Amino acid sequence: MKKEMLLVIASFFLMSLTAITGVYAIEETTKIVTISNEEADITGDGKEEEILLKGVPYQKEDTFLEKIYFEINASNGKKYSFPLESGARASFQLVDLNGDGLQDIFASVLTGESEGIVQNYAYSLKDFDQTNIPLPEPLEMESHFLKGYKAEIKLATTGKAYRFDLKDRKIYYKRLGLYYNGKLNEPTELTVNPFNQLQPIAKGNKVELQGEQRVTGIANADVIASVKSTWTFENGHWKLKSTIVNKELNR
Secondary structure (H helix, E strand, O other): OHHHHHHHHHHHHHHHHHHHHHHHHHHHOOOOEEEEEEEEOOOOOOOOEEEEEEEEEOOOOOOOEEEEEEEEEOOOOOEEEEEEOOEOEEEEEEEOOOOOOOOEEEEEEEEEOOOOEEEEEEEEOHHHOOEEOOOOOOOOEEEEEEOOOEEEEEEOOOOOEEEEEOHHHHHHHHHOOOEEOOEEOOOOEOEEEEEEEEEEEEEOOEEEEEEEEEEEOOOOOOEEEEEEEEEEEEOOEEEEEEEEEEEOOOO
16 A cells, blocks of 8 residues: 555655656757847946847737736846737837837837737836837727718818718628618628828937828728828927828728
8 A cells, every 4th residue: 555655655756756857858948039139328327228129929920919028138247028919920119108208119010920910118217217108099090881882081170071982892782781772781881990000200400200091981802991190209298280181992
């Protein structure tokens, strides 16, 4: 009986040891890729920092990145980390967003290739103080289909409305049951998407942000309009400078 008990204990110990070793091996072989890197003074002490944008693929050979983050080796000997959302692609650039004379980190992550939605981030490390710089929110809009194969978008910020003739999609909408004899079968709103693009643009000695949002109909591929917005940084926040609304051609 004692011998059997000892054998059971020994077997359990070996199984536990094997499990621990397996977990350790997985952690050791986790693939971390460096997406891009730069060297620049982003703290203001006159010395350069090493700025690394890194990612961990969801699977060993997968292009989708389960984890994305910044690793910054600062001139004071410390390491700083900025986490980003997971996604299909990521990039960054150094630009003075808040006008304090130092370059900030502006990053973009494509969260899903099919939807084309981009998450943006901005960080400052001035005086070694890790700070998040707020970015503009996507524009709010009221949007819906109208009778006669038309649609309307109204911007909340300006109150201006835009109408679109969608007769070029008449067959498509009739086939899907959205319209019958030119009348809507039921009230239907459009989908106002977040930014699919937000990028810094140099304007003299200042930096503006230009964003683009897509407004879609009954599917992601049914793009009705693109709404472009330009933003300037004033008194600690982003102010809307201008908007342009364009109809997208049916492809």
